[in-house]
Amino acid sequence: MIQANASPIAGTNGASRALETVGAYMLALLWALPFLYVVWTAFHSAEYEVNFNLFAPITLENFVTAWHSAPFARYFLNTFMLITMVLASQLVVCTLAAYAFAKYDFPGKTILFFLVLVQLMIMPEALMVENYATAASLGLVDTIVAMGLPYLASAFGIFLLRQTFMTVPKELDDAARIEGAGPLKILLKVYVPLAKPVYIAYGLVSVSYHWNNLLWPLVVTNSVTTRPLTVGLQVFSSPDQGVQWGIISAAALMTSAPLLIGFLLFQRQFVQSFMRAGIK
Amino acid sequence: MARSRFQLAPWILLLPATVLLVAFTHYPAVMTMVKSLYRLPKGSRPAKFVGTEHYVSMINDPVFWASLKNSMIYALGTVPMAIGLSMLMAIIVNSAIKGRSLMRMFFFLPTILPMIAVANIWLFFYTPSYGLIDQFLSLFGFEQHNWLGDPDTALGSLMVTAIWKEAGFFMIFYLAALQQMNPTLAEAAALEGAGRWYFFRRVTFPLLMPTTLFVMINAIINSFRLIDHVIVLTRGGPDNASTILLYYIYMVAFRYWDTAYASALTMVLLVILAGLAFIQFGILDRKIHYK
Structure with missing residues (x-):
């Protein structure tokens, strides 16, 4: 490129x-x-x-000071659990839905697909007031599950994978069926392997989105044991704390480090993944 | 694929996605509408239907109008700038210039940083007199300025930060479009003796139009969606000079806990987003490259 x-x-x-x-x-x-x-x-x-x-x-003093002035290790763990949960759920849920949209014809398909795409426009952040009420009624406020809930299904992921699955040659699908493979086996043996680059692209985009996401986690968490890195950084660097800039810079770099290092090492893959995810 | 008989498989495959999307997109959207028509329950008193009461107070709420105006200014200011700069970046990175991969890295870098980290960094840049911006401007004899504390510059400062963060992201889409352009176009133009600016105006720019529309819609949505930098840099101040719509919703819902009024405000946001969706799917989609 x-x-x-x-x-x-x-x-x-x-x-x-x-x-x-x-x-x-x-x-x-x-x-x-x-x-x-x-x-x-x-x-x-x-x-x-x-x-x-x-x-x-x-x-490295700024990094040492920052690391010891807030429970960043815990924040890293929380973020890690959050993105693992969100990504695992998105991959499964979006794959199944995209497969249904790409492979089957059924009544109401167009309307249903349109209803899925609604989430592209009306994103979870716009609905945080009601989603908070839902999390509260489920007794999930201040949990890692609540932070992930609105993102467990992604219209973007469904759309992206559907576009990819539609390009899978019908002959491959037929051949697998003749060999006696059921729908789920065809999905796992034919469709998913062919979509591997798209999965990598989507995974990278999703991980960076949720690694960096602040607003909903800020709203729905209020304790050290659930806060992700972004919220931890926000609490840490509130102006009234009077922290030094060097330490704030160190904390900002530290919280972005995994993505940053990943990006510097695999620059081309990163850029290509964002490109691939964007132009589908 | 058997089309005639009823198939269970697609419905089972769609079940998890449908349940999750309905629970966290469609249901809350409908409930926002419903709750905006009720007064909050208090103690033993149940929620009371008040019709348009919240909407009437909204019309009389100067902060609401300020937030709407600021959102418009914010979108109108950031979107064209981000589009122009990202197009320029893509053209630079796609040219034969030396060091282009390093340049591409620097343009793209802000995209992968969390907005909260970016905002904290820029908080330092905007610090009066001591900050990087005032230090730099003082070289040219400018006075120090309280960028975030002055109502005239607070919103603009937020916009600059957002543009720095986002332009590199949009550059990617232009880069993809430029790389798909047929190189013979440039050769033909060269044979005709066309100048480079002429070539850009008559060939490159029109060919990038679908990308521009796509980027534009996404940039507008982002301008309504992202408030991380508002929370860090200005907290909507001074005197609501940088309060944008979603930030006001956030304050009303989670600082004043007036969720009924916040629902009415959210309805305004939903109408704006639905309008954008209508423009994208209804009008632009026929010309847009995906599908």
Whole structure:
């Protein structure tokens, strides 16, 4: 995907092209600056916050302080449990529904599909008032299950997998059926393996969404034992705490670290996955 | 596939998704409508039907109007900027420029950071005099400024943060579209002696139109959905200058615990989102590339 479309178009003079190149680098620098600055403050002591000295000593002290000033280990565990639950449920629920939409014809199919797509527009955040009432009536407020509930089925996932399943050649399906495979076996042996890249793409998008999600978890949790990282970071860095910027930067980097490291290592896969998920 | 006889399989396959979606999307949407017509139960007194009472108080609520206005300004400000910048980023990254994969990484990076972390970072940038922005501007002789504490700049500051966070995400869609473009178009244009700006205006831009529509709808939805940065940076202030609709709903529901009024406010949000859905599925979808 990095293949360059070297523009073969003639008729531009060197000066304006050089100007464009400089502009492009300026934009990239502008975009990189906030992140680079956070890395700088996180790894240096407070006196270097606005004093840029290349030989300033690098320290991990901010990370150590941040780690010990809030139960981040517990927050990591909570986030991990949340995304595991959400992703596992989404994969199963969306696969089954997408298979039904792609393979079968049944009365009311179009209407049902339309009703599924409603969730693309009216996302769970808009319905947090009622969803909170539901969680309360189920006695689930301040539980990890409640944080995941509105996201266990995803219209986006159903849509994405249905599009993929529809491209599975009918011959493969028929061949499996002739060999005596039932619908579930056909799904697992034919459809799911062919959709593997889409599953990876969807998994990455879903994990980053829920790793970063704040609003609903903020509303529905109120204790250390359930809070995910995002809510923990929000509580930790509330202005009235008077925490130092270096420590906040360290905490921000720490909470984003797994995704960040994953992204830096597998940059192409990340970008391609978001692309694949977006253009279906 | 036997079409004539009734099949049980699809219904069983659809059952889990249907139950979950109904329970957390359709049912709450209907209940929001119902509850917006009732007064909250108090003690032993049951909920009382009050018809349009909450809607009347909404019309007389200046904070509601401020939040609606701010939401509009926010959407109108962030969406075109994010679209323009993301298109530009995609063109840069798709060109033969040196270091393009590093540039692509920096453009995309904010996308995978949690908004809450991003907002905390920007809180520091906006700090008067000591923050990065004032430090930078002071080089050019600007006075220090309380970006988040001034009603004139609070909402704009939120918008800048959101654009930084989101433009790289939308860049991906443009990048995908650019890579699907037929390279012979550029060759043909070169033979004709067309300039690059002309080529962009007459060929690239129109070909990117379906992507632009798709990105636009998603950017508008995001502008109504994301309030993490509002919670961290301004808390809607000063004096509601940066309160957007969902943030107001959040405050009314979970700070003042007036869930009936919050339901009425949510109805406004649902109507806006339904309107967007109608535009997307009804009008734009015929031209949009997916399907």
